[in-house]
Amino acid sequence: EPVFLGFPDGRLRSGDRERTALLAELRRFQPKFLFGFDTDYPPRMSHRDHRRAGEITEEVAALSGAKWLLRFSTVAPNYVVDVTNEWEEHKSLVAEHKSQFYGERLERVQNMIASTLETHGERIDEALGVGLRATKL
Helix, strand or coil: CCCCCCCCCCCCCCCHHHHHHHHHHHHHHCCCEEEEECCCCCCCCCCHHHHHHHHHHHHHHHHHCCCEEEEECCCCCCEEEECHHHHHHHHHHHHCCCCCCCHHHHHHHHHHHHHHHHHHHHHCCCCCEEEEEEEEC
């Protein structure tokens, strides 16, 4: 169930309001696994809102009740999940961001993602994998 916290796209801050809103939702859902952008080891190119979302997630993770923090979009994975069978669905989800990815740009982004997935997949002898930096909370 997607939940939108109502903060403006492109101008996310990592303040008390944002932390409080995220923590309230996490306590409501009570997840065992918490996913967030890696703020310590991001890829060379990263989006400011993504970094801030990762910061907020890191700051509330221990208070959320989750057992694991799994950071994606990382160059320092210590755990890889096979996503070979999910690639077509993932690819179509990226295409849903029509305001950002279309035409040649969409193809370039999908190819970049596929390349990263192939690199991580090699680590576990699978075609495609998502590298995660996992921390037990």
